[in-house]
Amino acid sequence: KQEVTQIPAALSVPEGENLVLNCSFTDSAIYNLQWFRQDPGKGLTSLLLIQSSQREQTSGRLNASLDKSSGRSTLYIAASQPGDSATYLCAVRLGFKTIFGAGTRLFVKA
């Protein structure tokens, strides 16, 4: 059974710091991995999608990597800002099903 784990569960950093969020999964037979952002009480916003054949994706200050063989993905956020404060979720897709991690709650202090 596929399990997705995100570490740390919560993170507080000062503004301007570079940071890394971690996601691990137990079954490497995935179609893709997606990183989402969720603001309190809101839906999910897609940040980056990495296909199973890709190693990384970049969007602005965000960079996501994927290592299928080790079952790991990282989300790198450069020069963090208070507006980055949110919960970040990773999700792996298996056919029609997507398995979500519990998320990392990020707080960026001004």
Add this chain to the structure above:
Amino acid sequence: DVKVTQSSRYLVKRTGEKVFLECVQDMDHENMFWYRQDPGLGLRLIYFSYDVKMKEKGDIPEGYSVSREKKERFSLILESASTNQTSMYLCASSRPDDLSYEQYFGPGTRLTVT
């Protein structure tokens, strides 16, 4: 841009009521999904649909049913609401044919059953 809308942001219902949650997407996606999100449990799949009138159970279908009469609309039905169905409900859709494409989420409906 893909747009997924949900009929209500907040809903309060009484135990035993029949509840309808509606989701509409405007990008001709064939795949649509209903999830619930609870603290400590993350997102869990209730039902999904890969075409009109087609549906498949997800991981926690008990107490729920769904309806997909039109391609753009996917409804979640709580036949007799119970307090343990108090949760955030999220709808999503994805492009047809290619399972590698992204899921797009609606804003969510926070349902409280009293």
